[in-house]
Amino acid sequence: MAVFHPGYVTGEMIANEVEAAIKKLGPEVLRVRYNIGVDWKDDPCIKFRVVITDAASRKEVLGDVSARIVRILDDELTPIEKWGLSPHFHFRNQSEQAQRDHLDLDWV
Secondary structure (H helix, E strand, O other): OOOOOOOOOOHHHHHHHHHHHHOOOOOOEEEEEEEEEEOOOOOEEEEEEEEEOOHHHOHHHHHHHHHHHHHHHHHHHOHHHHHOOEEEEEEEEHHHHHHHOOOOHHHO
């Protein structure tokens, strides 16, 4: 696996590409935050925190919505190939996030 080299790729470069990809996600996505770190195996990763509408989190559509979001971000960014960062995705709906805004500042 490629390794993320801060000397070759800047946080600003990643931020610009992530912002461009987020614009392609659609109206059911209310907010996306991310950070670069390591996963449970200490491998470099980019962790996305995605807040979607309550309607998009309904049981009958959630699988399709989340799969499309993952596919778009992965296809647009190709984080493993470009930066050596394995993508991880975490989802919350609008109601769940409203209850936790004061607790989980990383999601705000």
